[in-house]
Amino acid sequence: MSGNVIETWGLSKQYDGKGGCKEITLQVPRGTVFGFLGQNGAGKSTFVRTMLGLLHPTEGKATMLGQPIGTEASRRKVGYLPELFRYPDWLTGRQLLEHHGEICGLTRSERKRIIHEVVERVGLSGRVDERIRGYSKGMQQRIGLACALLSDPDLIFLDEPTSALDPIGRKEVRELIAQLRDQGKTIFLNSHLLSEMETVCDHVGIIHRSELVVHGEWRKLSAVKPQIEITLEQASQNWHELLPFVTENRLLRDVEGQTTWLVTLDRDGRVPALLEGLIASGAAVHEVVRKQQSLEDVFLYWVQQKEREAHVANHQNHV
Incomplete structure (x- = not known):
């Protein structure tokens, strides 16, 4: 059977x-x-x-x-x-x-x-x-x-x-x-x-x-690239421009001189390079946390992907 x-x-x-x-x-x-x-x-x-x-x-x-x-x-x-x-x-x-x-x-x-x-x-x-x-x-x-x-x-x-x-x-x-x-x-x-x-x-x-x-x-369905939440001190506002493998970054909090960022990396295994690059740039790293994808993240990713595909197909049909 x-x-x-x-x-x-x-x-x-x-x-x-x-x-x-x-x-x-x-x-x-x-x-x-x-x-x-x-x-x-x-x-x-x-x-x-x-x-x-x-x-x-x-x-x-x-x-x-x-x-x-x-x-x-x-x-x-x-x-x-x-x-x-x-x-x-x-x-x-x-x-x-x-x-x-x-x-x-x-x-x-x-x-x-x-x-x-x-x-x-x-x-x-x-x-x-x-x-x-x-x-x-x-x-x-x-x-x-x-x-x-x-x-x-x-x-x-x-x-x-x-x-x-x-x-x-x-x-x-x-x-x-x-x-x-x-x-x-x-x-x-x-x-x-x-x-x-x-x-x-x-x-x-x-x-x-x-x-x-x-x-x-479902834990294997996430196509979202790895994301890291990182808290820095003494970091320049453009620190991410020095790290080409950081594909996206978003400031989450700025409290008493410490900034917390949500960083998206181009692939797994980049955390050591991320830390090395930050330290080389003079930033003081206080905390690094790997963001786990939730089922809601997975669901929204695939639904939005389907909506984008439908939008492209509809646009092509009207061209």
């Missing part, structure tokens, strides 16, 4: 030739947390619903857990927490989980054991016998997550799983996602909270205006 839990080839779902997702080709490795990033309306939820067979693709093909999408076999070991869900609020949390357990084909004894386990995992112990109408938004999110985990799925789609949670709840969900990954499960995560994604995701895909821009291990 392939090492990829999801594989798609030119998968599209559009509405009258517009919107949705268009020609998505990607692979999601087994046992990873895959973050699907994009602005509202970019096509993230359409892609997930198409993978689950809730929407029929307009073109392309895909497999999930080695089975063609749209088949019962492809969904058998899949859990799903949609972004916008409503459960019958006259049921208790336990009754809801009992119904879901029956749909999953669990026996009565299996339901009793598994419901107890998932309720503890999602932090609803002591509240599961209350009616859903009395649940807060955060508790409703937790019961939805419990439903997604009932069948012990190998692949779990979570669409904005922390959107209604407070900071403690978000931390608990992040820890749960990490535990599931450590058990060998694959989590496909949709979220607009990039700081949340950064802490749990191994791989990401970036979708913009319905099209997949890039995907892979």
